[in-house]
Amino acid sequence: MNCRVNIDTYRCNSCETCVVVCPEVFRINPALEKAESISDTVACSEPLKRAAAMCPEKCIAIEPA
Ligand code: SF4
Numbered sequence: 121m122n123c124r125v126n127i128d129t130y131r132c133n134s135c136e137t138c139v140v141v142c143p144e145v146f147r148i149n150p151a152l153e154k155a156e157s158i159s160d161t162v163a164c165s166e167p168l169k170r171a172a173a174m175c176p177e178k179c180i181a182i183e184p185a
Pocket residue numbers: 127131132133134135136137138139154155174175176177178179180
């Protein structure tokens with residue numbers, strides 16, 4: 121199953137927790153210095169869900185694609 125990832129970059133504090141927990145999906149955009157998803161739709165993996173749960177700003181939304 122695939123998921124769509126939406127990051128509220130206004131609330132993102134650039135802590136990189138999501139990048140550490142799920143580097144196959146998240147990276148820091150060097151220009152914006154905010155998290156972004158590598159792709160609009162990604163596999164709904166456990167690390168993806170864990171990254172969203174661990175985001176201190178709760179700014180990662182995941183929905184079925
Ligand atoms: S875990 Fe949340 S606050 Fe931290 S970089 Fe990722 S999206 Fe931003």
